[in-house]
Amino acid sequence: MKFWWIILFFSFFGFSQQEIELCDQTSATYTYTTSSNEPGINEWSVDGQIFYSDDLIMTWTDTGSYVINVIRYNDGCPSEPQSLTVHITRCDDPIYWVPNTFTPDGDEYNNQFLPIITTGIDPYSYHLTIFNRWGEIIFESYDINKGWNGNFGNMVCQNGVYIWKIEFKLEKNDERVEEIGHIVILK
Secondary structure (H helix, E strand, O other): OOOOOOOOOOOEOOOOEEEEEEOOOOOEEEEEOEOOOOOOEEEEEEOOEEEEOOOEEEEEOOOEEEEEEEEEEEOOEEOOOEEEEEEEEEOOOOEEEOOOEEOOOOOOOOOOEOOEEEEOEEEEEEEEEEEOOOOOEEEEEOOOOOOEOOEEOOEEOOOEEEEEEEEEEEOOOOOEEEEEEEEEEOO
16 A cells, blocks of 8 residues: 655745834735645635635734734645734824924023924934025024024014924835924014
């Protein structure tokens, strides 16, 4: 009596881990497949759920780590199990706040205009520009920690409305962002 052992080998994804960031979307859909040319069916296991199909289509919505296991069955014979760990994270949105008023009057409070930036922004790409009502540049800074003191050259600017523009790149994807608003000087 002769026994024939059939061993099925196939590659699964070609890697053992996958990192997915949900940034500008609330979900991401991925198709997972094997490279087997052998007839049969795949048994997929994800987070306790079993699926039978050639390909697995997953829509990720929640953060966390998930293990995808797959076994290919050919005439009832299982292959070696393959697995992939998927890590789902959310991008940190930039957190910044730009005040709309300041009082450069020489007391110890609120003497400079400085956007408050806490996370998500590449500080080396930062550019702050202040314009007067005629569109002339009266202040510029490439330092995220340097604000405007309300002066233009050696002269104190008048009370009133000035336009600010900040430009920066996001840390998560190098996307350029430009924000424009107004600031009021009160003395």
